Each structure stands twice: as structure tokens, then as C-alpha cells.
Amino acid sequence: MILSKKVASIKPSVTLEISAKAKALKKEGKDIIAFTAGEPDFNTPDYIIKEAERALVEGKTKYTPTAGIPELKKAIVKKLKAENNLEYKESNIVVSSGAKSSLYHAFEAILNEGDEVIIPAPYWITYVEQVGLAGGVCKIVNTDEKSGYKLIKEQFEGAITPKTKCVLINSPCNPTGVVYTKDELLELARVAEKHNLIIISDEVYEKLVFDGEEHVSIASLTPYAKEHTVVINGVSKTYAMTGWRIGYMACPEEIASAVSAMQGHTTSNACSFAQYASATAIEGGHEFVDYMVREFDYRRKALVEGLSLIDGIRLVYPKGAFYVFMDVSAFFGKSYHGKVITGSVSFAEALLEGGVAVIPGLAFGDDNSVRLAYTVSGEDIYRGIDTFKAFIAELN
Numbered sequence: 001m002i003l004s005k006k007v008a009s010i011k012p013s014v015t016l017e018i019s020a021k022a023k024a025l026k027k028e029g030k031d032i033i034a035f036t037a038g039e040p041d042f043n044t045p046d047y048i049i050k051e052a053e054r055a056l057v058e059g060k061t062k063y064t065p066t067a068g069i070p071e072l073k074k075a076i077v078k079k080l081k082a083e084n085n086l087e088y089k090e091s092n093i094v095v096s097s098g099a100k101s102s103l104y105h106a107f108e109a110i111l112n113e114g115d116e117v118i119i120p121a122p123y124w125i126t127y128v129e130q131v132g133l134a135g136g137v138c139k140i141v142n143t144d145e146k147s148g149y150k151l152i153k154e155q156f157e158g159a160i161t162p163k164t165k166c167v168l169i170n171s172p173c174n175p176t177g178v179v180y181t182k183d184e185l186l187e188l189a190r191v192a193e194k195h196n197l198i199i200i201s202d203e204v205y206e207k208l209v210f211d212g213e214e215h216v217s218i219a220s221l222t223p224y225a226k227e228h229t230v231v232i233n234g235v236s237k238t239y240a241m242t243g244w245r246i247g248y249m250a251c252p253e254e255i256a257s258a259v260s261a262m263q264g265h266t267t268s269n270a271c272s273f274a275q276y277a278s279a280t281a282i283e284g285g286h287e288f289v290d291y292m293v294r295e296f297d298y299r300r301k302a303l304v305e306g307l308s309l310i311d312g313i314r315l316v317y318p319k320g321a322f323y324v325f326m327d328v329s330a331f332f333g334k335s336y337h338g339k340v341i342t343g344s345v346s347f348a349e350a351l352l353e354g355g356v357a358v359i360p361g362l363a364f365g366d367d368n369s370v371r372l373a374y375t376v377s378g379e380d381i382y383r384g385i386d387t388f389k390a391f392i393a394e395l396n
């Protein structure tokens with residue numbers, strides 16, 4: 001059977017491969033500490049579940065307006081004003097089945113064949129696949145520990161060509177946990193303005209910031225940025241609602257209408273009762289989020305401090321999201337149980353044999369590193385560090 005060139009270009013997910021291997025080993029009864037899940041290990045708070053139940057009982061089980069129910073759009077508009085200093089109307093908001101879906105629709109609405117999208121690496125791999133599916137071309141800009149894994153003005157400007165259409169900013173960042181400051185974002189916004197670029201700002205980890213860091217939306221920094229940014233957000237990470245599949249974009253009306261029209265022929269509305277629950281989540285108290293952030297902060301410190309003591313590990317202290325991204329290239333060339341480690345994939349495979357599952361950096365465009373998600377219990381963090389140390393000690 002001959003399938004489309006589009007699907008043939010999709011690369012198999014390194015993340016899924018290693019997660020599947022970890023699961024299979026666990027099933028065999030091996031004690032694997034998995035730092036792989038990109039989702040909070042907390043249950044969705046009760047007040048949100050109750051609202052979904054209420055919506056179901058009241059028959060909110062039919063199609064809704066394609067771009068989202070007014071209740072949810074209102075809650076999003078209010079949130080963006082109060083928390084992000086962003087003034088939008090309901091017509092600027094499109095609710096989709098997860099932020100992933102919002103992102104894909106945004107690329108489809110913006111890109112023509114061959115248009116370039118600047119993406120700083122390390123990146124969340126989905127951006128690369130989605131840009132390709134939408135006919136765009138990724139212009140990857142490598143950042144490293146020295147620049148704190150941040151795209152800097154000069155690099156950004158150097159990557160722009162006549163074909164550049166937009167730039168992708170993800171702060172707080174998956175996989176590095178890096179959070180851009182207001183001044184850094186302002187510099188990037190000015191470059192975007194100078195070259196008339198659209199900004200896609202993925203802010204799904206906005207609430208997960210530590211050490212007094214502040215999340216700033218680039219869209220709030222200049223009038224140009226407001227008029228040319230697609231802000232992507234959702235409830236998955238903030239309210240432990242990954243399975244509910246509710247994300248949204250806030251953007252100029254032109255883009256919102258285009259996305260809504262497209263969505264009308266692809267997914268239609270996002271799940272009706274999950275939309276009602278999401279409105280309540282966004283409007284609700286901050287107790288749950290505060291509690292979750294405190295818990296993640298404690299785990300972050302424990303994990304980073306434990307790993308930093310291991311000779312050869314290099315990392316930038318993460319200030320947001322729930323990931324630690326670390327350079328393990330000092331161990332390349334060494335062997336584990338007779339197998340030579342040559343890059344991030346063989347490192348992750350060997351480490352999995354040693355009892356710890358991590359995601360190879362290759363999945364994020366950096367083959368010298370691996371990503372650990374601290375979406376596991378505090379106890380598992382300490383066990384993970386000990387197992388990791390034992391693994392390193394066995395390398396020769």
C-alpha cells in the first residue's frame with residue numbers, strides 16, 4: 001500500500017520506544033524507576049471532576065460551538081487579562097483538543113509550502129513533526145549550556161532568511177526547564193518585529209516556575225508582539241488534566257477565524273464536558289496549583305542536587321516545567337555490561353538496563369544529553385539517584 005509522503009516523513013518516536021521498553025521490563029517484574037512521563041503524577045482536583053460530572057448529568061453532551069463554549073472562552077479571556085496582562089476578546093480564542101492540537105492548527109493556518117520556522121534546540125519534538133506536516137521547513141538553532149539553553153538575539157537574527165515566517169518560543173521549556181526573562185523576550189520580540197515575523201509562544205508550563213521566576217508572555221511586551229503572536233496554553237500541565245484534552249490559542253482574529261474554520265472540518269469542538277470542567281479549573285482557586293508547584297520544587301531540588309554530585313554530569317539548573325536536562329557526553333565511549341555507549345540513545349538503553357528510564361536527548365535535538373521528568377514520588381527520586389550512581393560506577 002502506498003501512503004502519503006507526509007506520513008512517511010514522520011520519524012518514529014524515540015520517547016515512545018524507550019517508554020515501551022521501560023513498561024515491558026516493569027511487566028517482567030524488574031524494578032524500573034521511570035523519569036519519562038511528561039505529565040503530572042497528581043490526580044485532577046475534585047472540584048474539576050465534580051464540574052465535569054455536573055455537566056454530564058445536565059446533558060452537556062452535545063456538539064458545542066467549534067471554537068469553544070462561551071463559559072470557557074470567558075474564563076480564558078479573564079485569565080489572560082489578570083495573569084498575563086493580555087487583553088483579548090472571545091473572538092481571539094480558539095479552544096482545541098489539547099495544546100498539541102492548537103499548535104498544529106496554528107502551523108497549518110500560518111505556513112505555506114517551504115515557509116521557514118525558527119525553532120531553538122533543544123526542542124519538544126512535536127514542533128518539528130508538525131511544521132513538516134504543515135509543509136513548513138524547520139530552521140533549528142542550537143543553544144547550549146553556555147547560553148543557558150536560550151535563544152539569543154544574534155542567533156535569532158542570524159537564522160532569518162527571506163523565507164522565515166515565524167519563530168517558536170517555549171518558556172518554560174520542555175526539555176530544558178529554562179525560563180526566559182522579560183528582557184530576553186523583549187529582545188526577541190524586537191527582532192521578530194524588525195523582520196515582520198509571527199511568534200508562536202508555547203506557554204503550557206507557565207504555572208510551573210520556581211525560585212521566584214516569573215512567567216512572562218512575549219505577547220504582552222510590545223504592540224507588535226500582541227498583534228503577531230499566537231499564545232498557546234491549556235489545562236493539561238497546570239491542573240493535572242492531560243487526559244481531558246483541552247488546549248487553546250489566543251491570537252489575532254484573522255488567525256482565530258482561520259483555525260476555527262479548519263477545526264470545523266477536522267475535530268469540530270473539543271470534548272463538551274471537559275470544556276465545562278476546564279472553565280471551572282481556570283476560574284478556580286490556586287490551592288491545587290500552589291500545592292503541586294511546591295511538591296515539584298522539592299523534587300526538582302532533590303534531583304538536581306543529587307545528580308550534580310556525580311562527576312561528569314553537566315546541567316543548567318532548571319527554573320521551570322518538571323524536567324532536568326543533563327549532558328552525559330562525558331560517559332560516551334565507556335561500556336556497560338560489554339555494550340559501548342556512543343550517544344544519548346545507547347546511554348538511555350544502558351541506563352534502563354541499570355534500572356532507570358530517561359528520554360534520550362536525541363528526541364529533543366541534542367544527542368549529548370538526556371531528559372529526566374520528576375513526575376515521580378520523592379522516594380523514587382532518591383532511589384533513582386542511587387541507582388543512577390550505581391550505574392555510573394559500573395561503567396568502564
Ligand SMILES: Cc1ncc(COP(=O)(O)O)c(C=O)c1O
Pocket residue numbers: 038097098099100101124170173174202204233234235236242246247
Ligand atoms: C512544550 C509542550 N507543549 C505542548 C504540549 C501539549 O500539551 P497538551 O496535553 O495540551 O496537548 C506538551 C505536552 O507534553 C509540551 O510538552
